[in-house]
Amino acid sequence: MNFTDLLKKRMVFLDGAMGTLLQEAGLMAGENPEDWNITKPSLIEDIHFEYLSAGADVVYTNTFGATGIKLESEYELEDIVRSAVKNAKKAVTRAGKGFVALSLSSTGKLLKPLGDLGFEEAYESYREVVGIGSKAGADLIVVETMSDTYELKSAVLAAKESDLPVMATVAFDEKGKLLTGADPVAVIALLEGMKVDALGLNCGLDPRKAAPIIDEFLKYSSTPVAIKLNAGLPVQKDGKTVFDISPKEYGALIAQYAAKGVQLVGACCGSTPEHIRELVKACSSLPYVLPVRKNHTLISSYGPGLVVEDHTIIGERINPTGNKALRQSLAEGDFSYAVKEAIAQEEAGAHIIDVNAGLPGIDEKAVVCRLVSDIQRVTPLPLQIDSASADVIEAALRIYNGKAMVNSVNGKEESMERIFPTVAKYGGVVVALTLDEDGIPDDAAGRFLIAKKIVERAKSFGISKKDIVIDPLCMTISAVPTAMKETLAAVKMIKKELGVKTILGVSNISFGLPRRDIINANFYAKALHEGLDFSIINPLSESMRATYNAYRVLSGDKDGLNEYIEIYGSSAALKTGSKPAQSAKTSGAAKSKTAPTSLRECVLKGLISEAAKAAEELLATMTAMDIINTELVPALDEVGEGFEKGSVFLPQLMMSAETAAAAFEILKKTLPAAEDAGKGPVVIATVKGDIHDIGKNIVKVLLENYGFKVVDLGKDVNPEEVARVCVEKEAKLLGLSALMTTTVENMARTIEIVRRKSPATSIMVGGAVLNAKYAKSIDADRYCKDAMESVRYALEIFA
Amino acid sequence: MADSKILSEQDKKEIARYLGYGKVKPDPETESLIDIVAEEAISAVEFRRIYISAPVLDCADDASELNAADEPDALGKLEILGKRISSTGLARNLTGCDRCYIIAASLGAECDRLMARYASASMAKAVVLQAVCTQLLETRLNELERELADLPENSGKIFRPRFSPGYGDLDIALQGWILKVLEAPKKIGLSLTQSKMLTPSKSVTAFLGVARADGCPEKGTVFESGCSSCDKKDCAMRQEN
Structure with a gap:
């Protein structure tokens, strides 16, 4: 029987702590536990054997920190991983039973954009270990003790590259959050989307307080749930760490959770084979039930996940079609405008942000991926990746942190064959348009049939109904008088007969008409009351917001009523239609009572x-x-x-x-285009290796104030990239910042390359550790002690 | 600042100092901005810390070590958890301490996200947030010190000022060792970038010396910490002890 068969048949027992036992055996703080796979193989084998003898079905290899990124050892990674699997396999042979799980955990680095480790670097690092471990004979792969969804995604992707079953568990804190903000819903969304064989939690919080989190897992997960918690809390006693839950207590505690419907149980830090023995004793007589299929539509980003229950607004403003300022900024490689649009839509009440960069003449794949990364740095809202290109969707879905929405697939076989495998691999909630090889049917019944076909075809790719949202396509009312009637009839039919959610791009209805806002709002109101689940709208539009706010009140939503009163109750907020608290947040300075005259x-x-x-x-x-x-x-x-x-x-x-x-x-708005062009450009960047960019951002704001066009390359920028842009833009001035002594050398390297490739560019530098003398020694033209001095120097250069 | 969303007057003074105001009282607009930003920051960030208590061995007495060719500088040799540390600054700070706490603490990733968000929406808020979080971290660390001071094993002991890698001659590379010893990436999500910067950025690693009550060499000894250990004498933020 293999692991997957066992999981179908009965409760699976996982092992307990490895690190705790190694420390007892003399492992020093800071010493690599993984080295012991080679230096003390029989000790490791014995530990595995003891867990198996205590009743564990699965033992985790001693490879917690074994990735090329984290491991600093005199031994080769390959030897360590191979020995680790070998030690576990020997124990399994000795015990005559059991499965070997190759354990993967954090690289110990923070991924971009918060840290400096690239998603693909993390993925490659895990893939290397997965390759070695599966070749050495591991039976399954466990990704464990993860505390960041992005790193988790990279590890699970790598694990899925093998043919082995994959289990993934994360470490929550006392508040039920991962270190980078995800909650159980977000974790389930991500892991189920990627189709792991089991998911759950390990390590982290006090098991006595884990009930609410375990309940969330059981409520939303259709996948078997694993729990592997600590033997209580670590307590310092005479310089030693001890844990405060005895084996018997631990067994009883976990049995309570198991009885609610957990499929895999084990123990983590502070536990011993005795804990597992008691756990097996307490759980083995419990009835075993596999999880029932849940029908919640889950979408996530790095933060709390979204369970789609109420009407959900997707902000449409990051779309170059019909947004000239965005079009221009994206064409110039400036992403800050789009990021501001994302924040503005969030503050206006959007639940999801659509990201579209379909613009002739730009590298759509690169731009969409950059937008996804930049926007996920500043807003916790999930994104909808919106592209006509399957390649763009695949690239963006891969690097997206969480489980995204995807817009779109349609009823053409070619579209489904291309999009569904991508969604099945990376996870996602996919918008499906009711059109196929024969075009868009005129009536609701025709669109329903296409929807039905799409849902069935998706199933063959392993994508369930809850992850499909049908767009029955709203036609223009001025051209098709029955547009509203047929579209809303389709919404109703699809929801009722197919049990899937629906979405509409609301403003299509009014195309070509004057005062489109009037038509849009009225159509929106009608669609909302017909049960439309998602709308793609402009959340900054006052009339659309008002319509939505009114809908919530009229549908009897108590929170909606309270928020309505909060929004419209005070006269000051009358005009904005967004929550007063939110608008207060966005206006920086205090309001003075007497308006100044000038x-x-x-x-x-x-x-x-x-x-x-x-x-x-x-x-x-x-x-x-x-x-x-x-x-x-x-x-x-x-x-x-x-x-x-x-x-x-x-x-x-x-x-x-x-x-x-x-x-x-x-x-x-009243300036002729020529006078609006601005001086410059000035290229600015925070150098390679440096992730502190506040000084550079201050300089940017001031330069723009003085009418300079600024090309901001961001932080941690490669010297070659800086030089390339200076050449491309024929920049007369480059500003570089570095905060740390460790990164100033990269500043010197950048200057050296820019001098060679773009000799006409003057270079100003700034940052906490610099001074005029040092700046000169690295061949900068000017050291600017603050942002004003940068402006003065720029004025000098462009005089 | 512990359980309250309101800044103390002392916190506000420090924040204004970080913003370059020195002893000047900020204008009402800035004061109001500080309040708005602090409220958001306090609810958004999550202070996480981890520490262990470790014996401090003074190796200055160890003659054979002193003469070792690769360690020509006899002064400032310490051993903590098997790690030889060569720093006159830290050695002076830990004079009279047979034990110290090794601490790592962070305001978390949310702090950096908020910073990025402000940087794209309002740089005024971003610069204020920078100062608010510096103070918030300082306050939380002071609270941690008080918590440690209340432990029975520390009764009658005196804490030295916290001393971080990068202060004086204490090698900044020690940050990596501290993170590893404390398992900080796993436990509090604190790690180093390739160029040895702490991420999330509002984070600290430090030694906190625990001295015997009679451990102070002479009354009135000033221990180097923070500003006084720094060579950048012209720094606008500099505070003399």
């Missing part, structure tokens, strides 16, 4: 909300250029000089800068 004063005091109004008022009597020259620039100069003299401080300088930028946004 734009200049707004900038000096950093009064952002008043500045736009002041700018608009001035436009009635002055040209934008005059306002810039007589109001904005003098005010900025005054603040800048104050900063240099020490009478104005950094937060004020930044508030003034943002205020000026807000005013400039208003003025820009």
Whole structure:
């Protein structure tokens, strides 16, 4: 019988702690436990054997830290992993039973964008171990004690490259979160999406407090659930760590959980073979039940997962079609505008953010992947990857942190054959359009039939109904008078007959009509009351938000009612239609009661909300250029000089800068394109190896204030990339920042390469560990002690 | 700041100092921004820490070690958990200590995410957040020290100022060793980048010396820590003890 057969038949017993026993046997703090696979093989084998004798079915190899990234050992990784599997297999042979699980855990590094380890590097590192371990004869692979969903995904992907069963368990803290923010729903979404054979939790929190988390797993998981918890809490006693739950107590405690429907049980830190013996004793008479199939649609990012129960809004604004500013910024390789759009949509109440970069002349795959990474750095909302290209979808789905939505597949066989395997591999909730080789049927019944075909075809790829969302496609009402009737009839039919969720791009209905907002809102209201599950809308549109807010009240949603009162109860919020608390968060500076009279004063005091109004008022009597020259620039100069003299401080300088930028946004609309072009470009970057970029970001804001076009390459940028962009943009000025002594050498290397490839570029540098002398020694043209000095130097270069 | 969402006056003063205000009182707009940002930061970040208590062996008495060719500098030789550490700064800090705590602590990934979010929405908030989190981390570490001071084994003991790798002549590379010994990546999600930076960025590793009550060489001895151990004498943030 293999492991998968056993799992179908009865409760599976996993082993207990390895590290704890090794420490008792003399392993020192900081010493590699993995080395003992080679130096003390019989000791390791004996531990495995004792667990098997105590009743364990599965023993984990002593390879917790064995990845090329983490392991610092005098022995080769391959020898360690091979010996580890061999030791476990010998124990299995001795015991005459049992399975060997190749254990993989964290690389000990934080993945990008928070840390500096690339997703593919992590994946390759795990793949190497999986290759060695499976060749050495492991029966299954366990990915354990993971505390970051992104690293978890890379490890599971690598594990799935083998033909072996894969189990994955994570370590929650007392609040039921992973270290990088995911909750049980997010973990289940990710792991079930990737089709692991068992999932669950290990290590981490106090097992006496694990009930709520285990309940979440049992509520949402259709996959067998594993628990392998610590023998209580570590307590320091005379410099030694001991755990406070006895074997008997542990057995009784876990049996309670097992009785609720857990399929695999074992123990983690602080446990001994005795814990496993008691555990087996306490659990073996329990009835064994496999998990029932759950029908929740789960979507996730790095943070808490989303269970789709209520109507879910997908923000549509990151789409270059119909968004000129976004189109322009993406074409220039500037991702900050899109990131701001993501934050704005989140604050306006979107639940998911659509990401589309279908734009001729750009590398869509690279742009979408970069957008996914940049947006996942700043918002916990899940994303919808939206592309007509299956290649783009596959690339983005691979590097996405979590289980994304995918837009879209359709009823054409070619589309389904290409998209479904990708979704089946990486996980995802896929939007399916009701069109096929014969086009879009006119009536609801025709679209229903395509939906039915799609659902059935998806099943053959192992994708269940809960992960499909049908878009019955809304036609334009001015062209097709029955558009609303047929679309909403299809929504109803698909939900009722197929039991799948539905989605619509709401604003298609009004194409070509004046005041589209009126039509959109009315159609939206109707669709909401017909039970539409997802809408793709502009969440910044006041009328759409109002429609949604009203729908929640009218459908009897108590929270919706409370939020409605919160939003519209105060007169100040009347106009915005978003939650007052949210709008307060976005407006940085305090509001003053008496509105200042001049734009200049707004900038000096950093009064952002008043500045736009002041700018608009001035436009009635002055040209934008005059306002810039007589109001904005003098005010900025005054603040800048104050900063240099020490009478104005950094937060004020930044508030003034943002205020000026807000005013400039208003003025820009009336400027001829030529005058709006800006000076520059100035290329800026934080050097390779350095992930602290606040100084560079301050410089960027000020340079933009002074009308410079800034190409921001971000942080941790390769020297070659900096040089390449300087050449491509024919940059007259490059700004580099580095914070640490350990990264200043990369600054020197970057300068050296830029000098060679782009000799006409002047280079300014800044950062905490630099000074003028050092800057000169690494061949920079200018050391700028603060952001204002960067502006002065830029003005000098472009004078 | 422990259980409250409100900053103490002392916290606010420190935050203003980090923002370059020195002894100047910030303008009302900045003060209000500090409050807004602090409220968000305090609810978003999660302070996580791990520590162990370790004996400190002073190797200065060990004549054979002193004469070893590869360790020409006789001063400042310590051994902690089997690790030879050569630093006059740390040795001076740990004078009179037969034990120390090795600590790693972090405000977590959420702090960096919030920073990135602010950096794209409002740099004013981003610079304030930077200062708020520096102070938040400091306050939490001080709370941890008080928690440790209350342990029975520390009664009658005096703590030295925390001393971190990178202070004075204490090699910054020791951060890696501390993380490994404490299993910090696994336990609190704290790790090093290739260029030896701590991630998440608002994090600390440190030694905390536990001295016998009579362990101070002479009354009034000032122990190097933080600013006083740093060579950057022209730093705007510098505070003299």
